[in-house]
Amino acid sequence: MVMHTFYTPIKALVLEYLHYHKEVTELDLATRLKIHPKEIRAILQEMKQNKFIKECYRREHSVSYYSFDEHMFINVVRYRLIFMRTSIENSQQQQNNQQPSFNCEQCAKRFTGNEILRLYNALKDEFICLYCSGVILEDTTAKVNIDFNARSGSRYGHLNRKIFVRQ
Ligand SMILES: [Zn+2]
Numbered sequence: 001m002v003m004h005t006f007y008t009p010i011k012a013l014v015l016e017y018l019h020y021h022k023e024v025t026e027l028d029l030a031t032r033l034k035i036h037p038k039e040i041r042a043i044l045q046e047m048k049q050n051k052f053i054k055e056c057y058r059r060e061h062s063v064s065y066y067s068f069d070e071h072m073f074i075n076v077v078r079y080r081l082i083f084m085r086t087s088i089e090n091s092q093q094q095q096n097n098q099q100p101s102f103n104c105e106q107c108a109k110r111f112t113g114n115e116i117l118r119l120y121n122a123l124k125d126e127f128i129c130l131y132c133s134g135v136i137l138e139d140t141t142a143k144v145n146i147d148f149n150a151r152s153g154s155r156y157g158h159l160n161r162k163i164f165v166r167q
Pocket of ligand 1: 104105106107108109129130131132133134
């Protein structure tokens with residue numbers, strides 16, 4: 001369930017309870033979930049700030065009822081999902097730059113995209129090998145493989161599945 005992806009077990013439990021039971025009081029949560037009322041209050045406050053839940057004060061009972069704001073929650077999850085995907089893509093990009101995808105023509109030593117930037121010789125307009133002064137060329141076969149992996153999205157395919165289970 002999506003909640004467990006982002007929250008600690010206790011918070012996820014509270015959210016789940018609020019999701020399945022309409023209009024719950026602080027005391028309900030504390031007794032049903034066997035969590036200290038102080039802790040429940042702190043969690044509820046945080047969720048209220050994040051707009052995941054709504055508080056409704058009933059004067060006749062002098063108590064506040066809490067309910068889950070599904071619409072808001074889904075929006076927040078979407079936002080976090082986009083953020084998560086962007087950071088995964090960024091780290092994937094970084095990994096590609098660290099992958100040795102350049103070869104020295106002469107000694108066959110391999111270099112990464114990051115390393116090669118320092119080996120550029122502007123006079124010759126070539127990348128010069130650190131070890132034998134040979135010319136470094138891009139290994140196109142390696143590049144194709146990396147691009148293919150990035151496109152197939154296999155590294156984070158399981159994440160998407162997990163998150164969209166509820167929708
Ligand atoms: Zn070399």
